[in-house]
Every structure is written in C-alpha cells, then in structure tokens.
Amino acid sequence: MPQIKQVAITGGTHGNELTGVHLLKYWRTDPAQVARSTFSTELHLTNPKANGLNRRYIDQDLNRQFKLADLNNAELSGYEQNQAKVLNALLGPKEAPRVDFVIDLHTTTANMGTSLIFNSEDPLVVGMAFYVQEQLPHAQLFMDPGERLSDNFLTSMGRYNGFLVEIGPVPQGLLRADVYNETQAVVMHCLDYLEAFNQGTLPTLSGQREGFCFVEKVTLPENEQGELTAMVHPALQDQDYQPIAPGAPFFMTLAGETLGFTGSKTVYGAFINEAAYYDAHVGLSLMEKIWIELKSEPRAD
Known part of the structure; x- marks a missing residue:
C-alpha cells in the first residue's frame, strides 16, 4: 500500500x-x-x-x-x-x-x-x-x-x-x-x-x-397513525454492547406492559434510545458479536 x-x-x-x-x-x-x-x-x-x-x-x-x-x-x-x-x-x-x-x-x-x-x-x-x-x-x-x-x-x-x-x-x-x-x-x-x-x-x-457487526435497526412500536405506543424498556436503557437474550425485556408500552425481545438468538444493542433516530422511530440497532481479523500487517511501500 x-x-x-x-x-x-x-x-x-x-x-x-x-x-x-x-x-x-x-x-x-x-x-x-x-x-x-x-x-x-x-x-x-x-x-x-x-x-x-x-x-x-x-x-x-x-x-x-x-x-x-x-x-x-x-x-x-x-x-x-x-x-x-x-x-x-x-x-x-x-x-x-x-x-x-x-x-x-x-x-x-x-x-x-x-x-x-x-x-x-x-x-x-x-x-x-x-x-x-x-x-x-x-x-x-x-x-x-x-x-x-x-x-x-x-x-x-x-x-x-x-x-x-x-x-x-x-x-x-x-x-x-x-x-x-x-x-x-x-x-x-x-x-x-x-x-x-x-x-x-x-x-x-x-x-x-472481539468486536461487533451491525445486523439491523429496530423501530419502536407504533399504532396505525404512526404514533409511538412503547419505549425502550428500563432494563435495556443504557445497556449498549450488552447481550439481549430471547424474551429479555425490550420495550415498555405507555401503559407499563413489558414487551420481550422476540428474536431467536442472543444479540447485542447499540445506539439504544438514540435521540437522533426518533425522526424514524428507531429504538436501537442490533449487532452480533464477532471476531475481527487483521488478515495481514499494514505496511507502506
């Protein structure tokens, strides 16, 4: 290079x-x-x-x-x-x-x-x-x-x-x-x-x-009018880079009901409750834990 x-x-x-x-x-x-x-x-x-x-x-x-x-x-x-x-x-x-x-x-x-x-x-x-x-x-x-x-x-x-x-x-x-x-x-x-x-x-x-790789963005629950009906669950708030297991508390409705994570495998959260993403009602990103490999030594010509 x-x-x-x-x-x-x-x-x-x-x-x-x-x-x-x-x-x-x-x-x-x-x-x-x-x-x-x-x-x-x-x-x-x-x-x-x-x-x-x-x-x-x-x-x-x-x-x-x-x-x-x-x-x-x-x-x-x-x-x-x-x-x-x-x-x-x-x-x-x-x-x-x-x-x-x-x-x-x-x-x-x-x-x-x-x-x-x-x-x-x-x-x-x-x-x-x-x-x-x-x-x-x-x-x-x-x-x-x-x-x-x-x-x-x-x-x-x-x-x-x-x-x-x-x-x-x-x-x-x-x-x-x-x-x-x-x-x-x-x-x-x-x-x-x-x-x-x-x-x-x-x-x-x-x-x-060890690192993380982006999987998908998850939107917050909405009603038919596009209004928010739930928010990030308190147990998930501020838990970026921590594991989210199937069934773990994920969202909380405006009435206080817990909605569990519906995925089939453990993932990790990032940008949890990021204010900048509220224009699209995105609640967080999901990631998988990976091993990042440095395939060769970086060397200048």
Whole structure:
C-alpha cells in the first residue's frame, strides 16, 4: 500500500454534535496538534448550515449521502445532498479521491462509550482500530464492512477509506469536557498510527480481536397513525454492547406492559434510545458479536 499523504479530519457532519466542531476550531488555532511529519492534515466543518442552526441536518442526514450513484445524481438536490457533492469535489472525486484517509468525528446520546466504527476490512483500517484499542482498551470495535464506492458514509470518501469516532453519552447541542478530551485522544492515536504506518514503525498488530457487526435497526412500536405506543424498556436503557437474550425485556408500552425481545438468538444493542433516530422511530440497532481479523500487517511501500 502506498504511503498516506493527505488526511482529512471532519466534524459537524451532524450539525448538533458539537465535540468535533469545537475540536476543529481549537486545532485551527494550534495546527501543530494535528500535524505529522509524513502527511498533511486538513480540517473540514462539513455541515456548516446545520451547525449554525444547532440541528442534525437541514433536509437529509449528510452521513447517508456519499454513495457514488447518489453523488452523480443531479436530481438529488436537497441541502445535504448538494453539500455531499461539494465535499466530493473537495475531497474526491470518490472514484479517485484526492484525500487518502478521513477521520470523521461524531457523538451519540446513547451510552456507547468510545466506539470505533469502520466499514472496511482493509488491513490499514482494521490495524488502526486495533492500534487505538491498544492505547484505549475500553474502546469498542464496531464493524460494518461494505464496498467503498457504494458506502454512504463520509468516511468512504478516503482513498483508503476512513474511521468514524463515535463517543457518548452526550446530549445533542452540548459540549462535555470528558467526551471532548476522549475524542481528542482518539484522534491523536489515529494520527500517530498513520505516521508510524508511513515510517514502517508500527508495532505488531496481527491476530483477532472481539468486536461487533451491525445486523439491523429496530423501530419502536407504533399504532396505525404512526404514533409511538412503547419505549425502550428500563432494563435495556443504557445497556449498549450488552447481550439481549430471547424474551429479555425490550420495550415498555405507555401503559407499563413489558414487551420481550422476540428474536431467536442472543444479540447485542447499540445506539439504544438514540435521540437522533426518533425522526424514524428507531429504538436501537442490533449487532452480533464477532471476531475481527487483521488478515495481514499494514505496511507502506
């Protein structure tokens, strides 16, 4: 794999997730924090209009607009759809990106702690996840592999893909010092990893690590009018990355009745009761526990 030459750190992809927004502001006043000797680092506030209004998005979720087919579809003309095209011109084009790697900063209202989310099995990306977890053992690995050109996340704009940092819980539109500091620490480790990759000084990272793979999103119960009739059960609330067995308390109706999990096997929850997903009445995501394999040592040419 060729060396990494250009890295983009992006924040405010969801305009009311302020940690990344304010880290970008800080790093612009002190660019030495994100500078490394073997590559250039650029900083981008990706959804400025939504950030100015302290909203997640204006028309659509920006972090779902980066499929190659959508970027090339002139009929998609909502604010975020156009903003994705602007970012494609800035970072891409997606078919042959100018930027080698994207680190996108997010927060969640769910009790997910430090989550390292990546959509590629490339040794460079998996190696970064392993490396960051070496430095921060409490971090969770959340993998949802797919093909880069059809991936709709902003991180897929990188030539060698990218890395999504997701930390919570923190309310929308709020800065929390611990989440801010933790996000900064993760980014520093990511940049150090890419520097060591370029210099050929990475520690041995091969092998397997426990992680999670996305299965499906689960919507909250509704009536025929589309109104909520139940909520996340108290026993499930804040239990991200914990097992959910068949029959376990899952939802609670407005009348207080417990609805059990109807799945046939044990799964794990993520983004449990995430406020940002209430527009679609999504209650949580289900995951399976997996072993993530680093198939070869990441090495630059």
